[in-house]
Amino acid sequence: MSPAAFEFATATRIVFGPGRLAEAPELVRALGGQRVLLVTGKTPARASALRESLEALGLAVTGFRVEGEPTVDLVRQGLGLLAQARCDVVVAMGGGSALDAGKALAALATQGGDPLDYLEVIGRGQPLTRASLPFVAIPTTAGTGSEVTRNAVLGSKEAQVKASLRGPKLLPAVALVDPDLLIGAPASVLAASGMDALSQLIEPFLSARANPLTDALAREGLRRSARSLRRAVLEGPDAGGREDLALASLFGGLCLANSGLGAVHGFAAPVGGMFDAPHGAVCAALLSAVLDVNLRALRARAPEHPSLPRFRELAVLLTGRAEAREEDALSWVEALRADLRIPGLATYGLTPARLPELVTKARAASSMKANPLTLTDAELAEIATRSL
Numbered sequence: 001m002s003p004a005a006f007e008f009a010t011a012t013r014i015v016f017g018p019g020r021l022a023e024a025p026e027l028v029r030a031l032g033g034q035r036v037l038l039v040t041g042k043t044p045a046r047a048s049a050l051r052e053s054l055e056a057l058g059l060a061v062t063g064f065r066v067e068g069e070p071t072v073d074l075v076r077q078g079l080g081l082l083a084q085a086r087c088d089v090v091v092a093m094g095g096g097s098a099l100d101a102g103k104a105l106a107a108l109a110t111q112g113g114d115p116l117d118y119l120e121v122i123g124r125g126q127p128l129t130r131a132s133l134p135f136v137a138i139p140t141t142a143g144t145g146s147e148v149t150r151n152a153v154l155g156s157k158e159a160q161v162k163a164s165l166r167g168p169k170l171l172p173a174v175a176l177v178d179p180d181l182l183i184g185a186p187a188s189v190l191a192a193s194g195m196d197a198l199s200q201l202i203e204p205f206l207s208a209r210a211n212p213l214t215d216a217l218a219r220e221g222l223r224r225s226a227r228s229l230r231r232a233v234l235e236g237p238d239a240g241g242r243e244d245l246a247l248a249s250l251f252g253g254l255c256l257a258n259s260g261l262g263a264v265h266g267f268a269a270p271v272g273g274m275f276d277a278p279h280g281a282v283c284a285a286l287l288s289a290v291l292d293v294n295l296r297a298l299r300a301r302a303p304e305h306p307s308l309p310r311f312r313e314l315a316v317l318l319t320g321r322a323e324a325r326e327e328d329a330l331s332w333v334e335a336l337r338a339d340l341r342i343p344g345l346a347t348y349g350l351t352p353a354r355l356p357e358l359v360t361k362a363r364a365a366s367s368m369k370a371n372p373l374t375l376t377d378a379e380l381a382e383i384a385t386r387s388l
Contacts, residue, residue, distance in 0.1 A: 006211035009168055010148045011137070011175040014067035016250065018239065021178040023054040024091070024138060031134035031173055033089025035060045036061065037082050039102040040049040041094030042067040046140065050093060062087060064356040066094065069162075069272065069279065070101040071155045072115050078105045079115075079321055084184050091136045095193070096144030096153075099137050103170045104152040106135035114308045115154065120366060121163040128169040140181045142245035143193025143280050145200055145253015147175035153269070153279075161361055177250050179242035187233050191340040192280030194229040194245055198333075199283040200252030201225060202314065204259035206294065206307045207370045214259040221240035222317040226332075231341050260370025263362070263383060265288045268360035277348035284342040289386040293379050294372055295326055307372035346388045 015023065028036060036054055038061050040047045051061050062085040064078050082090075082105055090109075092102025108115055110130045116123035138148035148153075150171050151164040182190070204210060205218040228237070228244035237245060256265075267290075268282045291311075298308045313331035316322060350358065359380045362368065368375075375383075 004212050006213065006258070008213050009150060010254055010257065011172040011194070013174045014116055014250070015146065015174060015176045016246070018178060018180045018243070020176060021050070021138065021181065023341060024050055024136065024176055025057050027174050028054060028089060028091055028136055029057050029059065031089055031136070033059070033134055034089075035085060035087045035089070037062050037064055037078075037085065037087040037090045037105065038079050039064045039066060039078070039090065039092040039094070039098050039105065041065070041098045041117070041140070047093045060077050060085075064136070066098045066101045069155055070104065070153070071157060072119070073157070075104050075108065075154060082109055089134045089136075089160060091138070093138040095139070096146045099139060099144065099146035100152040102135060102137065102306050103146070103172070104154060104165055106385055107132040107152070107165065107169050109133050111277040115165070118165050119154060120166055121364065122159045122161060123163065128167040129164065130171045133285070135172045136174045136176065138176045138178070138181075139249070141185065141189060141193040142182055142249035143196040143250050143265045145197065145251075145256065146255040147172060147177060148250060149257040151257075155273050159273065162269040164366065166332060166381045167383065177246055179246040180247060181238070182237055182242045190237065190245070190339050191342065192278050192284065193249070194225065194280075195284035195287070195337070195340065195342060197221070197245070197249040197252045197281035198225045198229065198286050199264045200256045200261065201248065202287070203262040203264055203370070204255035205314065206310055206372050207259045207262060208307070208372055209259045209370050210307075211259055214255040217251040218255050219317060220253070221248040222314070224248045226318045226320070230336060230339055240384065261367040262371040263294065263368060263375060263380070266368035266371065267358070267362045267364040267383065267387075269349070269365045269367065270358055271345060271350065274354070274358065275348040275350060277345070281342055282345065282348075284340070285345050286383065286387045288330055288337065289383045291330050291333060293375065295330070297373055297375060297379060302373050305372060333377070350388060352385070352388070355381060358384050
């Protein structure tokens with residue numbers, strides 16, 4: 001491998017630990033704003049205590065609910081509300097959808113123009129040049145790592161695809177990760193979000209852009225996910241399990257933001273745009289096929305590629321067995337998917353007739369650029385077919 005040369009960017013401040021949600025109001029006030037846009041998921045009541053605490057400090061709070069995965073139109077609505085209420089700080093508390101919406105609103109509020117001016121793939125892709133409004137991200141699920149990433153994924157109903165706003169201006173001022181917020185999370189949410197986090201540790205570890213710092217985070221995150229995800233979903237997460245899942249998600253976000261992803265997320269973006277499909281479950285359905293096809297492609301076309309020996313290390317990390325071989329990683333992931341009852345993509349409406357369209361869109365996705373090597377159309381079609 002070439003000598004290490006990399007850049008690492010993340011949130012200005014990361015606050016982690018059980019019970020630390022109580023610190024959020026003072027952290028928000030320290031950012032200097034007076035009027036807060038509080039972005040939540042479809043159940044704003046989960047943030048009611050936070051809202052009351054912010055108001056007790058004399059801050060005006062305007063709520064904005066994100067019921068599903070954010071779209072360009074939803075962000076336009078949010079920008080109108082933000083301007084009307086003259087908000088000068090944004091706080092998002094919820095899953096990845098709420099956090100991505102909050103990031104987009106905080107960044108676009110100061111840029112001017114329309115979201116499509118800055119959205120990649122389906123927009124004009126202009127850079128975000130002005131400082132964002134101060135933004136605090138508080139995840140309530142353990143999957144996307146959105147609290148430390150420099151992109152916000154938005155769907156477009158017209159284009160039937162998801163695309164990203166991207167750039168360092170999207171990084172939060174504060175990422176507050178409290179594992180106790182996972183208490184009471186449904187098993188289905190833990191499963192889908194946990195598999196998303198797992199894929200966001202695996203893909204950067206195998207990425208063409210992997211670096212020593214993200215490698216260290218990925219290795220630790222993979223150990224924690226491997227030992228806790230199955231048990232947390234099937235039995236309910238204890239304090240140690242909640243910590244493992246929250247750290248795996250956080251580390252996955254740090255990894256993907258600095259080393260990129262791969263074909264799993266290259267497919268997940270268009271699948272999410274074409275169908276009403278939860279992102280984490282889509283990643284889970286794709287993961288084992290992507291690993292298998294990548295492993296075969298590397299062996300056949302790039303046997304000296306530095307990502308190839310990492311498949312064996314991945315197997316060791318996932319299984320906990322020093323003698324594990326590359327294929328053991330694939331078997332472990334597929335067994336986990338079965339245990340967690342993650343369905344195939346046909347569940348969401350994908351049919352063989354639409355596979356060519358999906359392959360075309362996936363090939364153009366930004367995440368594909370960090371895949372260990374460029375996959376052929378036949379290989380992409382195999383992944384899609386096997387994930388149905």
